[in-house]
Each structure stands twice: as structure tokens, then as C-alpha cells.
Amino acid sequence: MSGPEVIVAGVGPTGLLLATELELAGVDVEVLERRPARTGQSKALNLQPRSAEILDLRGLLEPVLDQALALLPGGHFAGLPVPLDYTALQTRHPYQIGIPQARVEELLEDRLARPVARGSSLAAFTQDADGVTVTTSDGRELRARYLVGCDGGRSTVRKLLGTPFTGRDPRVQAVVADVILNDHEGLIPAEWTLPALNPSGSVFVLPLTGGAYRVVFAGAEQQGLPRDAPITEDEVRRALAVRYQDALELVGISWASRFNDTSRQAEQYRSGRVFLAGDAAHVHFPLGGQGLNLGLQDAFNLGWKLAAAVRGTAPDGLLDTYHDERHPIAARVLANTRAQGVLTWPDGDVAAFRALFADLLALPDTNRYLAEMVSGLDTHYPMPGDHPLLGRRMPDLDLATPAGPTRVSHLMRDGRALLLTFGSSVPPENPRVQNVRAEPSPQLDADAVLIRPDGHVCWVGSEPGAAVSAWFGPPAEAAGVSGRGSP
Numbered sequence: 001m002s003g004p005e006v007i008v009a010g011v012g013p014t015g016l017l018l019a020t021e022l023e024l025a026g027v028d029v030e031v032l033e034r035r036p037a038r039t040g041q042s043k044a045l046n047l048q049p050r051s052a053e054i055l056d057l058r059g060l061l062e063p064v065l066d067q068a069l070a071l072l073p074g075g076h077f078a079g080l081p082v083p084l085d086y087t088a089l090q091t092r093h094p095y096q097i098g099i100p101q102a103r104v105e106e107l108l109e110d111r112l113a114r115p116v117a118r119g120s121s122l123a124a125f126t127q128d129a130d131g132v133t134v135t136t137s138d139g140r141e142l143r144a145r146y147l148v149g150c151d152g153g154r155s156t157v158r159k160l161l162g163t164p165f166t167g168r169d170p171r172v173q174a175v176v177a178d179v180i181l182n183d184h185e186g187l188i189p190a191e192w193t194l195p196a197l198n199p200s201g202s203v204f205v206l207p208l209t210g211g212a213y214r215v216v217f218a219g220a221e222q223q224g225l226p227r228d229a230p231i232t233e234d235e236v237r238r239a240l241a242v243r244y245q246d247a248l249e250l251v252g253i254s255w256a257s258r259f260n261d262t263s264r265q266a267e268q269y270r271s272g273r274v275f276l277a278g279d280a281a282h283v284h285f286p287l288g289g290q291g292l293n294l295g296l297q298d299a300f301n302l303g304w305k306l307a308a309a310v311r312g313t314a315p316d317g318l319l320d321t322y323h324d325e326r327h328p329i330a331a332r333v334l335a336n337t338r339a340q341g342v343l344t345w346p347d348g349d350v351a352a353f354r355a356l357f358a359d360l361l362a363l364p365d366t367n368r369y370l371a372e373m374v375s376g377l378d379t380h381y382p383m384p385g386d387h388p389l390l391g392r393r394m395p396d397l398d399l400a401t402p403a404g405p406t407r408v409s410h411l412m413r414d415g416r417a418l419l420l421t422f423g424s425s426v427p428p429e430n431p432r433v434q435n436v437r438a439e440p441s442p443q444l445d446a447d448a449v450l451i452r453p454d455g456h457v458c459w460v461g462s463e464p465g466a467a468v469s470a471w472f473g474p475p476a477e478a479a480g481v482s483g484r485g486s487p
């Protein structure tokens with residue numbers, strides 16, 4: 001039975017970015033999607049700075065910026081009145097991009113060479129020592145080397161694996177609705193603002209395009225309703241009236257959904273040849289706008305590793321680093337969203353805590369700590385060694401190279417690792433690593449830096465040969481590199 005090398009189940013943002021990464025590395029990917037057509041609906045409306053950076057590493061940021069509805073200079077924590085200041089962070093992209101999830105998905109899907117198999121759900125699978133056999137809802141049987149479940153919070157792949165999804169059930173329920181409104185008194189600013197909770201009720205309204213608005217609310221009425229209870233115009237009107245009385249006239253609802261603060265995480269992201277990524281691996285309350293961003297970064301971490309495994313150049317242990325690196329990152333997001341959730345409870349004592357927390361957020365160090373966390377810029381993977389860059393994202397430095405001026409992000413667009421040498425280091429030839437010699441940078445205290453395809457620094461020193469082989473396999477395109485050192 002012939003088939004793709006990797007099967008990705010689910011074309012949310014996670015599955016799409018993963019599939020583009022695999023294709024960029026020359027891997028044959030089949031993407032399965034349960035829905036027969038795009039819905040055009042968007043849960044998320046933002047991209048955080050680290051997502052902007054990773055899209056920039058692949059030349060995907062410009063089209064995203066072209067379609068952005070807003071650029072916000074910061075983020076928020078629990079809707080507190082003091083914003084998280086991204087302008088103080090060290091990045092080329094110190095802003096949050098306001099863009100509907102559906103547009104991000106379209107831009108990513110446009111990059112795919114092989115069309116998505118829509119209306120074709122993953123229904124079952126088995127795995128053995130050599131691969132995975134997937135049965136689809138439309139009666140096909142596919143054989144691949146690996147399978148990745150990017151099939152959302154109710155992941156079939158996760159359930160079929162039997163992977164425990166540890167955490168807690170919901171305590172709070174909210175509604176998101178995209179509506180048409182008449183705002184006769186001009187109460188809703190045309191420019192996007194960060195959500196700030198209002199003492200008269202937690203309803204938030206944001207302008208979209210063409211007279212459409214996003215309304216999010218979580219009042220007393222919403223608690224205890226069944227998740228599938230229909231969302232009526234009257235329910236939305238009552239929520240709007242809490243804050244705006246009758247100043248906003250609701251004309252109609254184009255899409256509405258109930259969501260909640262369930263907080264759960266898969267205990268294992270890898271089970272043999274099967275992986276979980278994005279919401280399939282973790283779900284949490286969408287406070288601060290982090291979930292989609294977390295999924296993109298899961299995909300970016302896994303893509304190049306899986307491609308190396310398919311090509312037979314992955315060193316021992318490389319695939320396991322996906323769980324080891326990404327599980328703690330999501331655990332931290334689950335913790336910060338639970339903390340934000342507590343800060344939004346309608347309770348007098350919580351109001352006192354919010355006031356105190358807002359004072360703390362006004363302190364630059366506190367603000368920066370949380371801004372780096374919510375933006376994803378503080379992502380740090382454990383790596384041996386004590387250089388401060390190890391495991392962290394490589395800064396997008398301007399570089400003077402023999403080929404002319406450039407910058408790190410522009411050198412990484414082909415998806416390969418990058419070895420930057422500044423001193424006398426002799427770079428080893430390896431087809432999976434691009435060698436670039438650059439003028440020493442005052443911002444970097446190193447002779448040579450090895451940067452993984454996901455933009456994280458994995459080695460700093462002066463003799464890169466052993467590190468290149470340990471991370472990316474020996475120079476020859478030989479299959480099986482076990483025993484060459486593990487990353």
C-alpha cells in the first residue's frame with residue numbers, strides 16, 4: 001500500500017502550519033479534515049509576538065500583516081486596566097496582530113502543495129514498528145510513517161490512543177458571538193482596544209469588518225446553561241444591555257458559540273509514531289489570547305523534527321524532545337490562564353485583588369515578566385550549557401555577510417538549520433545546515449551559533465562540527481544516525 005509519509009489530522013492553524021513545515025522539508029503529507037468546507041468562522045482573533053516571529057522566519061508574516069485588522073502595542077492579563085507593554089520587549093515585532101483565525105488558516109492553506117482532504121475524518125488507526133495505518137470516514141485506508149493529531153480539543157486521535165487528558169472540568173461558561181450592530185452613539189471605538197473588564201459586567205465588543213462586531217460575555221445567565229443551549233438574539237441583547245443599556249441595536253447574529261474554562265493537558269504528546277499538537281494536546285480558557293499561538297509553536301517545534309525522522313537523519317531522542325520541550329510550555333499557559341480566570345470572578349475580594357494586581361502590573365519588571373510570558377517570547381527549552389542564548393529564540397539580528405547585509409530571519413526561510421560563524425570557526429559541510437559567515441555582532445558574545453529550524457539556539461561555541469552532527473545527523477545523506485550523540 002503506497003501512501004504519504006506523514007498524516008496530519010485536522011486543519012486548524014496547528015495542522016496547517018505543521019503541514020507547511022513538513023512540505024517545506026520535502027515530506028509528503030496527507031492532511032485530513034472532518035469538515036467538508038471552510039466555515040470562515042474564527043474563534044481566535046490575534047497573533048502574539050512569538051507567532052509573528054516564527055511566521056517571519058518563513059516569509060509568512062507579510063501577507064498576515066497585509067490582512068491585519070489591527071496592531072496593538074501590547075497584550076492583557078485578565079482584562080486588568082494596565083496593559084502588558086510589548087514595546088519594551090526585545091523583538092522586531094513588539095505588537096499583537098489583530099487578525100481572524102480564519103484568515104490565518106487561509107494564508108497557511110494557500111501554501112500547501114497537496115490539497116486538504118476535506119470531509120475525510122480520521123476514524124481509526126493502528127500503529128506498528130514501521131508505521132501507522134489510518135482509516136478515514138470516507139472508507140479509505142492510508143499508510144504513513146507518522147500520524148499527528150491536530151484535531152482539536154475533542155481529539156479523536158487522543159481518545160483512540162487512550163492518552164489521559166488531565167486537568168479539571170469547567171467552572172465558568174461564556175458566549176462568543178459575531179453580530180451585526182447599529183452603534184448609533186458611536187460607543188464602540190473604531191480602533192481595537194485591549195479587553196478591560198468593566199465593573200458593570202464582563203461584556204466586550206470589538207469591531208470586525210463590514211458592520212460586524214465580536215461580542216464576548218460571561219454573565220450570571222450563562223452559568224449553568226447546557227453547552228449546546230441555543231444562543232438567541234435576546235440573550236445577546238440582555239448581555240449588551242448590562243453595559244450599554246439600549247444604546248447598541250442588535251441587528252443579527254452570524255455565528256455564536258458557548259465556550260468555557262476547561263483546563264486539561266495530554267500527559268504524553270508522543271505515543272510511538274503518533275503525536276498530539278495544539279488543542280488536541282491542551283485546552284484552557286482563552287484569556288490573554290494564547291491558545292492558537294501555542295498550537296502554532298507546537299507545530300513549529302515538531303515539523304522539522306518529524307521531517308528529520310522521515311529522512312532518517314534524526315539523532316536518537318530527537319522526536320522525544322517534542323514532548324519534553326512543549327509539555328512544560330503549555331502547562332505554564334494552563335497555569336497562567338487559571339490564574340487569570342480567578343482574577344475575573346465577580347467577587348468583592350477578587351476586586352481588591354485586581355486593584356492590587358493592577359498596581360503590580362504598573363511596575364516595569366512585573367509588566368515585562370508577564371508580557372514576555374503571554375507574548376510567548378520567554379519560551380526557553382532546556383539545553384546543556386550556560387550560555388544565556390541556549391534554548392532561547394535567536395534574536396533577529398542584522399548581519400553583515402559576504403553576500404551583503406541580511407538578517408537572521410531572512411536566512412531561515414528555506415526551513416534549514418543555520419550555523420552562523422563570526423570568528424575563526426571552520427563550519428562543517430552538511431546539507432541540512434546553512435553555513436553563513438558574518439561580521440562579529442556587538443549584540444552577540446560568541447564565535448559561532450547553531451540555530452535550529454524553529455529559531456531556537458541549540459549550541460554556542462567555537463568548534464561546531466560535533467554539535468552539527470549531534471543535532472542534524474552526519475554530513476552524508478545516510479539513513480540511521482543512531483549513536484551519533486543525542487541532542
Ligand SMILES: Cc1cc2nc3c(=O)[nH]c(=O)nc-3n(C[C@H](O)[C@H](O)[C@H](O)COP(=O)(O)OP(=O)(O)OC[C@H]3O[C@@H](n4cnc5c(N)ncnc54)[C@H](O)[C@@H]3O)c2cc1C
Nearest residue numbers: 010012013014034044045122151152278279289290291292
Ligand atoms: C471563544 C474562543 C476565543 C479564542 N480566542 C483566542 C485568541 O484570541 N487567541 C488565541 O491564541 N487563541 C484563542 N482561542 C483558542 C484557539 O481558537 C484554539 O487554541 C485554536 O483553534 C487551536 O487550533 P488547533 O488547530 O489546535 O485546533 P482547532 O482549531 O480546533 O482545529 C482542529 C481541526 O480538526 C478537525 N477535526 C476534528 N476531528 C477530526 C478528525 N477526526 N479527523 C480530521 N479532522 C478533524 C476540526 O474540524 C478542526 O478543523 C479561542 C478559543 C475560543 C473557544
